[in-house]
Amino acid sequence: MTTIDAGVVPVPRELAPRRETYLNVAHTVKSWALTTDHKRIGVLYLVTTVLMLALGGSFALLLRTHLLTPAGALMDSYAYNRTFTMHGIVMVWLFMIPSIPAAFGNFLLPIMIGAKDVAFPRLNLLSYYIYLVGALWVIIALWMGGCDTGWTFYTPYSAHSPSAVVPTVFGIFILGWSTIATGVNFIVTVHTMRARGVTWFRMPLFVWAIYGTSVIQTLATPVLAISLCIVGIDNWFDWGLFDPARGGDPVLYQHLFWFYSHPAVYIMILPAMGVFSEVVPTFSHKNPASYNAIAYSTLGIAFVGFATWGHHMFVAGMSLFDAAAFGVLSMLVAIFSAIKVFTWVLTMRRGSVVIRTPMIYFLAFLFLFVFGGMTGVATATESLDVHWHDTYFVVAHFHFIMVGGTLTAWLAALHYWFPKITGRMYSERWGTVAATLVFAGFFITFFPQFLLGNGGMPRRYATYASAYQPLHVISTVGSWILGASMLMTLGYLLVALFTGERAGNNPWDSRSYEWYTPSPPPKHNFEKEPRFELDPYDYTVPAERMHG
Amino acid sequence: MAEQVAGHFESLPRQAHAARLGMWIFLGTEVLLFAGLFVLYAAYRTEHPHGFAVGVENNTVVWGSVNTGVLLVSSYTIALAVHELRRGKQRACALLVATTIFLGMCFLAIKTGEYLEHFRVGLYPGGVGTFYRDHGEAGTKMFFTLYFCMTGLHAIHVVVGTAVLAFLLTKVLRRQISERAPHPLAIGAIYWHLVDVIWIFLWPLFYLIPGGNP
Amino acid sequence: MNDLLRRLLNLPPQASTYARDVDFLHYFVITTTMLGATFVFLLALYFLVRYRRRTPGETTVRVVTSTPQEVFIIGSILSLFLVFWVVGTLQYDRMMTPPPDAMTVYVTAKQWMWKFSYADGRSSMDVLTVPEGKPVRLVMTSRDVIHSFYVPAFRMKHDVVPGRYYTAWFEAKAPGTYAIDCAEYCGVSHSRMLGEVHVLSPGDYSSWLDGHPPATGDLVAAGRDVAAQRGCLNCHTLDGQPHIGPTWVGLYGSQVKLEGGRTVAADDAYLTRSMMDPQADIVVGYKSVMPTYRGVLEEPEAAALVELIRSLQTAPHAPSITLPKVTTEGSALPQEPLP
Amino acid sequence: MSEATQTRETSARGLALTLLALLVLAGFSLTMRFVHIGAASYFVGLGVAAIKAALVVVFFMEILVEKVTVRLAFAVCLSLFALLIALVLADVLTRSVPPLQNPPGSAQRYRG
Secondary structure, rough: OOOOOOOOOOOOOOHHHOOOOOOOOOOOOHHHHHHOOOOHHHHHHHHHHHHHHHHHHHHHHHHHHHHHOOOOOOOOHHHHHHHHHHHHHHHHHHHHHHHHHHHHHHHHHHOOOOOOOOOHHHHHHHHHHHHHHHHHHHHHHHHOOOOOOOOOOOHHHHHHOOOOOHHHHHHHHHHHHHHHHHHHHHHHHHHHOOOOOOOOOHHHHHHHHEEEEHHHHEEEEEEEEHHHHHHHHHHHOOOOOOOHHHHHHHHHHHHHHHHHHHHHHHHHHHHHHHHHHHHHHHHHOOOOOOOOHHHHHHHHHHHHHOOHHHHHOOOOOOHHHHHHHHHHHHHHHHHHHHHHHHHHHHHHHHOOEEEOOHHHHHHHHHHHHHHHHHHHHHHOOOHHHHOOOOOHHHHHHHHHHHHHHHHHHHHHHHHHHHHHHHHHHOOOOHHHHHHHHHHHHHHHHHHHHHHHHHHHOOOOOOOOEEEEEEEEHHHHHHHHHHHHHHHHHHHHHHHHHHHOEOOOOOOOOOHHHHHHHOOOOOOOOOOOOOOOOOOOOOOOOOHHHOOO | OOOOOOOOOOOHHHHHHHHHHHHHHHHHHHHHHHHHHHHHHHHHHHHHHHHHHHHHHHHHHHHHHHHHHHHHHEEEEEEEHHHHHHOHHHHHHHHHHHHHHHHHHHHHHHHHHHHHHHHHHHEEOOOOOOOOOOOOOOHHHHHHHHHHHHHHHHHHHHHHHHHHHHHHHHHHHHOOOOOOOOOHHHHHHHHHHHHHHHHHHHHHHHHHHOOOOO | OOOHHHHOOOOOOOHHHHHHHHHHHHHHHHHHHHHHHHHHEEEEEEEHHHHHHOOOOOOOOOOOOOHHHHHHHHHHHHHHHHHHHHHHHHHHHHHHHOOOOOOEEEEEEEEOEEEEOOOOOOOOOEEEEEEOEEEEEEEEOOOOOOOOEEEEHHHEEEEEEOOOOOEEEEEEEOOOOEEEEEOOOOHHHHHHHEEEEEEHHHHHHHHHHHHHEEEEEOOHHHHHHHHHHHHHHHOOOOOOOOOOOOOOOOOOOOOEEEEEHHHEEEHHHHHHHHHHHOOOOOOOOOOOOOOEEEOOOOOOHHHHHHHHHHHHHOOOOOOOOOOOOOOOOOOOOOOOOOO | HHHHHHHOOOOOOHHHHHHHHHHHHHHHHHHHHHHHOOOOOHHHHHHHHHHHHHHHHHHOOHHHHOOOHHHHHHHHHHHHHHHHHHHHHHHHHHOOOOOOOOOOOOOOOOOO
């Protein structure tokens, strides 16, 4: 692919005057620990979620290496069960959900709507500390041996499990309130603090995505809080709210859990869509094919997403009527993702496309998310789900969406806004190599799992029939490549943090509002009152027109 | 020292609106928190109609009704308190907030009495206790486990509400909340009203509705 | 073509009647979606090359896709998905509703093993032996946590939930041995809770039956002995006369009116439930005085009683004695005289 | 412009009337407890509760005075609540397999 070098004009070091930014305004620990600046809180979340990604990732490597041999290479079944459970819990609640909304959402949302800060800055800091306390409780549970019920905590097993269920559940309960606080904060910010001229349909699309995510976060998480509370009470005091002997019905727990957990997967994918709604127009130098399509499909996903949870329970003993109802609703919500994908691709038409690392991640996202997304529609087809449910096919599907979709978008966001957050440029060569390796490692890891699932290999198996071993070996090798490429990415980004060239205020020559302010931005985001005459995606005029 | 406008808001009404919007969304999450338990109640009532009917019959309806009265009056007093604060009557407002806190305490006292009464009768959560020797139906066990869960969670919210009102009372007395910016008290009042609304639904479900086949 | 695609997708052999249909839908869904995904990806690559940036800072013209274009894209995708849904639901309903003439096997899942009890009294652990070409209805419950009965070769899976009798069914097409897995996580040895379905040709199946004679000779005779020993006949009659409990004549397959207005079909599952858990369904006009027989009646005895009740549907016994008229007080049903 | 001048708030008399209405409705639903009206008791009980809740929300919490976004937010929360109850009850009611009163196995652990 020919890469025409344009747009990146590094500003020589001595010319950049000593300017006061949100980073060098204060260096004491207290200024970081008690900051109410949304940018610093965003950076704090970014650092913490990277640590959590490393923790969850190491569990993943343990799991994959264990599955090299049919009898299990590393640990006994009890240890394996605790490892896959903690992998799920750490990845879902400690990394995936806060990764893009809390880190990049916190940093960028106020800037993108021309506000000085979020609506409730103190609540913003409080939600970070609630997140830390919740993460601490999950680490305590980990130290006590970890929980072995699977991240879904299905009763009655979670009510009788001897493992550290109660501290884990308590940790996630606290994490839930952190996401609710962030969600409420963002919703009120978008409603009440948009600068003059920033109307609902002249906002960057990343703000729409974070707004949709916040709506889901705020409305779905309470139901998770109450169902995990009940699991905790059942496990500790044995009140038997789902115990059939005392009038309970275990399938009802699944209803409550999935009422949260399906919107939760939209909490994870919507910000990823927001990132690419920014990346594609910028690197194609063109307005999105249809701004309204993306904005309305974000709201469509946010609300219809609440009505589709039943497709996780097709074989759990649900009535035929409900299975059909959830089936059609799941098909309905799938078209919103399809609209977004078509809009991104059509955005590139008649554009002026250049290839940088974020765009490579977009191509990887496009292939993996559409490929993975389509298998989601397939598993939402009831009769096919009977064979696929709880097998490696489903494992492959949601990893294609979560890793292929959200992790790729997180890496793209990391590279796209690296100059804005740190004021420095990462090395493009390393970025391209790492992106390709991440894509290759991911595909080799998870594509064989589709075939394993078709072959009938159930998930959460510590030992398996020897017929499945070849595919497992390929998958494990792939996971090593993926692990290595993630470490490589971390490496060159840390290096770029200190030795990267100074990036200008708008290295990608973008029209989006966050590039109006210098990078790294000053403490109150804009030196003077921001006036955005241009539409955030108006590439019909050269960049100089941005500053009037 | 009147409430000063937080740095990043242009004007006081806009800040008040943001605070109220934030609180109303938080109330939405509280409703959804209880939604999980209401769904369990609804599903289990359809599966064990007779068990739940026995449960409703054996519940302390007198105490429950007194508690309903207490909460309704407390809702009135806090609403009047906000109304007085807007008229600038600081002292009347403080008195009314104090009465609301007192009524909240009464509710908690009555609730504790009720729980002790249940324990005396041998009725414990989790289907454990001598009461179940002659009301052994699975549905009845589930009824009382749900009763303890939902009224317990509601009692926790009453405690939090009382604490919030006590905190606001101190600010009203120190004139930090005045008629110029009454929205902090209004927000505390809205939270208290929600706690009352939830009890308005808990009361019939656990004390009044005998259901289809008694 | 079927075999090629099946091998390509690593699918197990299609050993049950509906496995073929499910696989054809599988091929249709996977090919259409993968074609769509590839088309989208190639379109993106084409735009990438065709509209690559020629001069830095190049401006572009503002192009917005027209609404009709959007509606067409959305409409075509939605209609394709709805086709998946319609075919999927029809197959799902057929897969989840056992045919009436299916042979019943009781499945009890317990932490980390499967127990099968057959209608004629034999029971076996972890091995389910069924004839080829005959629908088999599995009446399943669990003793502790949720398990899931999963036979990949039959494309069949159903959760086994404690506290309910869920029924699933399959009809094996070819003799052979097919693996059973537990698909719902159920604790430490979840991955060792394996079993096998031995599908025998009709000849082998009958010799297998002879090879393992059921505990007693004729099932109906065995049923009557059990009914006498366990005291069923104290309340239920075999000759149609009303007594303390409903008579068993004409009961099998009839619509039974229950307290609280529900009506239930008296099939095997209902009869088993009524023996193991009589409080669940009280027939209108009768008091609930029947004790539970769970732990008293072994599965084979329960199966024999069901066979006895089934036989009474057509051949009631001659009334040896006329029983005293028992008026159950407060019963809404007047005691009409015998026809 | 302090909030006091907004006219559409409930007056002191309005508050007292609302309380009276609430107490009367509460009394009524209490009496319905001792009148055996069978299955209708669900609708009467919950209907009266819904009316009382509406009274509190409109007159005490003054939701009508709030901006439209607040009302929209609260309406969305209630609609999700209704969606959850509707789809779960649809499942429980149309499920063809009734629960067992005391199912085999899964005996609970008695303590004391």
